[in-house]
Amino acid sequence: MTGARVFFLALYGLLALLGLFAAAAAQDIGMSIFGFGLIGFGLMCIFHNIKAYFDQAEAQH
DSSP states (O other): OOHHHHHHHHHHHHHHHHHHHHHHTOSSHHHHHHHHHHHHHHHHHHHHHHHHHHHHHHHHO
16 A cells, blocks of 8 residues: 555545534534535545555456
C-alpha cells in the first residue's frame, strides 16, 4: 500500500470522525444532516480506496 493511499485513508477517517462530532453536537436538523453526510462520505471514500487497492493488486497478478 502506497503512502498516498494511507494518507487518504487517514484523511477520510478524520473527516468521518469530524462528521460524527458535528452530528453529535448539532443543535438543529441541518447540522445533524451535514454531520451524517460527512460520516457517509468519509466511509464511502474509505471503502472505495480499499476497493481500488485490491483491484490494483488483482490486476498485477
